[in-house]
Amino acid sequence: MSEPARRSAIQSDELVPKPGGIAARALAARAAPYLAGLNPEQQEAVEATEGPLLVLAGAGTGKTRVLTTRIAHILASGRAYPSQILAVTFTNKAAREMKERIARLIGEGMAEGMPWLGTFHAIGVRILRRHAELVDLRSDFTILDTDDQIRLLKQIIQAANIDEKRWPARQLAAAIDGWKNRGLAPDKVPDGEAYAAANGKGRELYAEYQARLKTLNAADFGDLLTECLRLFRERPDVLAEYQKRFRYMLVDEYQDTNVAQYLWLRLLAQGKESRNICCVGDDDQSIYGWRGAEVDNILRFERDFPGAKVIRLERNYRSTGHILAAASGLIAHNEGRLGKTLFTETAELGEKVAVNSAWDSSEEARAIGDDIERLQRQGHALNDMAILVRASFQMREFEDRFVTLGLNYRVIGGPRFFERLEIRDALAYLRATVNPADDLAFERIVNTPKRGLGPATLQLLHGHARRRNMPLMAAAAELVGTEELKPKLRQALSALLRSFERWSALIPHTPHTDLAEMVLEESGYTEMWQLDRSAEAPGRLENLKELVNTMGEYESLPGFLEHVSLVMDSEGGEASDAVSIMTLHSAKGLEFDTVYLPGWEEGLFPHQRALDENGRAGLEEERRLAYVGLTRARRRAAIWFVSNRRVHGLWQSTVPSRFLDDLPEADVEISEPASYGGYGTAMPYGMSRFDTMAPFGSTYATPGWQRAQANRDTADPRKRTGRQALTIEGELVAKSVIGGEARFAAGERVFHQKFGPGTVAAVDGNKLTVDFDKAGRKRVVDSFVEAA
DNA sequence: GTAGATTAGATTTTT
DNA sequence: TCTAATCTAC
Numbered sequence: 001m002s003e004p005a006r007r008s009a010i011q012s013d014e015l016v017p018k019p020g021g022i023a024a025r026a027l028a029a030r031a032a033p034y035l036a037g038l039n040p041e042q043q044e045a046v047e048a049t050e051g052p053l054l055v056l057a058g059a060g061t062g063k064t065r066v067l068t069t070r071i072a073h074i075l076a077s078g079r080a081y082p083s084q085i086l087a088v089t090f091t092n093k094a095a096r097e098m099k100e101r102i103a104r105l106i107g108e109g110m111a112e113g114m115p116w117l118g119t120f121h122a123i124g125v126r127i128l129r130r131h132a133e134l135v136d137l138r139s140d141f142t143i144l145d146t147d148d149q150i151r152l153l154k155q156i157i158q159a160a161n162i163d164e165k166r167w168p169a170r171q172l173a174a175a176i177d178g179w180k181n182r183g184l185a186p187d188k189v190p191d192g193e194a195y196a197a198a199n200g201k202g203r204e205l206y207a208e209y210q211a212r213l214k215t216l217n218a219a220d221f222g223d224l225l226t227e228c229l230r231l232f233r234e235r236p237d238v239l240a241e242y243q244k245r246f247r248y249m250l251v252d253e254y255q256d257t258n259v260a261q262y263l264w265l266r267l268l269a270q271g272k273e274s275r276n277i278c279c280v281g282d283d284d285q286s287i288y289g290w291r292g293a294e295v296d297n298i299l300r301f302e303r304d305f306p307g308a309k310v311i312r313l314e315r316n317y318r319s320t321g322h323i324l325a326a327a328s329g330l331i332a333h334n335e336g337r338l339g340k341t342l343f344t345e346t347a348e349l350g351e352k353v354a355v356n357s358a359w360d361s362s363e364e365a366r367a368i369g370d371d372i373e374r375l376q377r378q379g380h381a382l383n384d385m386a387i388l389v390r391a392s393f394q395m396r397e398f399e400d401r402f403v404t405l406g407l408n409y410r411v412i413g414g415p416r417f418f419e420r421l422e423i424r425d426a427l428a429y430l431r432a433t434v435n436p437a438d439d440l441a442f443e444r445i446v447n448t449p450k451r452g453l454g455p456a457t458l459q460l461l462h463g464h465a466r467r468r469n470m471p472l473m474a475a476a477a478e479l480v481g482t483e484e485l486k487p488k489l490r491q492a493l494s495a496l497l498r499s500f501e502r503w504s505a506l507i508p509h510t511p512h513t514d515l516a517e518m519v520l521e522e523s524g525y526t527e528m529w530q531l532d533r534s535a536e537a538p539g540r541l542e543n544l545k546e547l548v549n550t551m552g553e554y555e556s557l558p559g560f561l562e563h564v565s566l567v568m569d570s571e572g573g574e575a576s577d578a579v580s581i582m583t584l585h586s587a588k589g590l591e592f593d594t595v596y597l598p599g600w601e602e603g604l605f606p607h608q609r610a611l612d613e614n615g616r617a618g619l620e621e622e623r624r625l626a627y628v629g630l631t632r633a634r635r636r637a638a639i640w641f642v643s644n645r646r647v648h649g650l651w652q653s654t655v656p657s658r659f660l661d662d663l664p665e666a667d668v669e670i671s672e673p674a675s676y677g678g679y680g681t682a683m684p685y686g687m688s689r690f691d692t693m694a695p696f697g698s699t700y701a702t703p704g705w706q707r708a709q710a711n712r713d714t715a716d717p718r719k720r721t722g723r724q725a726l727t728i729e730g731e732l733v734a735k736s737v738i739g740g741e742a743r744f745a746a747g748e749r750v751f752h753q754k755f756g757p758g759t760v761a762a763v764d765g766n767k768l769t770v771d772f773d774k775a776g777r778k779r780v781v782d783s784f785v786e787a788a
Numbered sequence: 789g790t791a792g793a794t795t796a797g798a799t800t801t802t803t
Numbered sequence: 804t805c806t807a808a809t810c811t812a813c
Contacts, residue, residue: 090802224803
């Protein structure tokens, strides 16, 4: 087929070869190399290119492989040009990985360009820039991040004369985000919700915010999707263009889509006969409900796309038998699943999932650290081990311990590069240089470094800008020509404006990295940190250098800024061998030989707040999180829980997580409590086998414990109040905390409910070493003892 | 306009 | 207990 003929064949939608025909067989042969090594289900998922398809891919079943091979297959079999394929992911990382894998699969076949492959947001931007004027923006619109968003909302709240204390900007920002996640324009927000925000003015302020965004020629993250939706709805001709263009659509992590994304996909997929949409997901790994993800989207796929094919990938290539069985047993306790049963082909059962307990979090860290060193001595790489925590505050304990041990670790997730103060300041300078109308950027740096242009001056600028309906910088330019400002301020401001003019003029003629250095240098920003004597200053200067280096990899300044606003991450080349520490959320999609899962205690995991705020659904999401954690492990998984954990500075007695009881007995190895400190040995009390591992059997009799125990099995977790599961006797806690000083001194006589009378031998914060008359020397928390 | 004091709040996080 | 953000006094 000549090139033009082929192209027109594609456009006339007649490209699909007759099944079983010569062309089809020839094409299959061409595609064959990619199919090699796929199991039958995977192969089916790759080859079922026509019509809607839902791939339910359990953990470790080769989901990414299916997606990439499918794209390669569509391309290699000539079903579509790259530009006719749309592949969406949630993270930049996933998009990058997919790009690399596709390139590897078909290499030279990419001559015709890449598919539309990226995050929902990146693709949204791409579409919006093309049709910006249709949604009241210019094609060079700025993308606001959360920080800008909040500052803008703060201004709006103030302008509306609403008490900022009672109605914080971040709360309104969260509400607006939530609405946008659900694809709701201001007039579509339910009355109740609109009324509940911003002192009854939720709707008005949301509308005002959207109006301000247009004036600023800006869009926030949510807009990248909702404005696309608006565009598609208001302009059927534009929608039709994309429906026609995207002959094949692929969606990764479908269980994480929110309503807006779902509507976006549905609009695009509804084009005529070409409903070639393939969604890959795992309902059991939906852990972003709190961020607006709707598991329902995956659960109702078949209803939305009648005749949809569903393929299950259940053959797990990652974990050994016990780990897989433990994870499956756990997740089976959730209702409302689509149901999958993972299995392995290797008969290897491997090690059982270890369940361990420790006295408190520092011992937990110590024991895990020791275990890591043990494995390391056996020749295991630190890179193959990870500690997955529920909440980031748990990380510190491990970091502290590993620093002491000299154990190499890296924290994944933490504060991100582009969110750091100095980087954001530097970017604000660059943004204002590129776009003098970027008020938020200008505002951010107008007095950084200090130029004497404080809130009062800014207020003046704002007033003038609003009256004249112009950007801040333009307003400033007018003001410096008047007597409105004191000479000193006038001078400072006009110097700054002149600098920006000069830098802007240089954009076309100067390499952008040079320009960036110049801006940072001449603005005095670098100098500001050089003069700063604080401990962070050198690191910040280092980051600024790093920023300029990173810029070098991009074509132009605007190109770089666009990248930054969409990809808030910077890739740090981590070559060295180190244990990874991260939250369970950021572990999704990763795998390690050995996984440590600390903090399996009621209140922390499942997290009390998830239970309080979302009841049963919250509990199930927590359980999925536990499932995600377990399924990260290839060969070894070790769960830990402690008896005492400090929460907001208070020592709390904790109850083992209910998830422990969800694990099948046969796949779990319960270790005797570690001998650290020599207490916490098995207690003959308790109702579940794990309770026996909690120390202080007699405390079981306390009302607090009974409440916690009763609550453990309460069908409706919303009935639980506050932090019941965590707190021990309120008065005791209060006593030990009031005054903030130790309640006991060495030599003092004390009484312990379980161990009886004894003499305090040593005091370490609120931990006591007590020589009990009968029980011998024990370490206890002071809240458990009373003065005798 | 800045340093020191005070106070609230403290899951998970991408884009 | 710790942090960050805001308030208060200079």
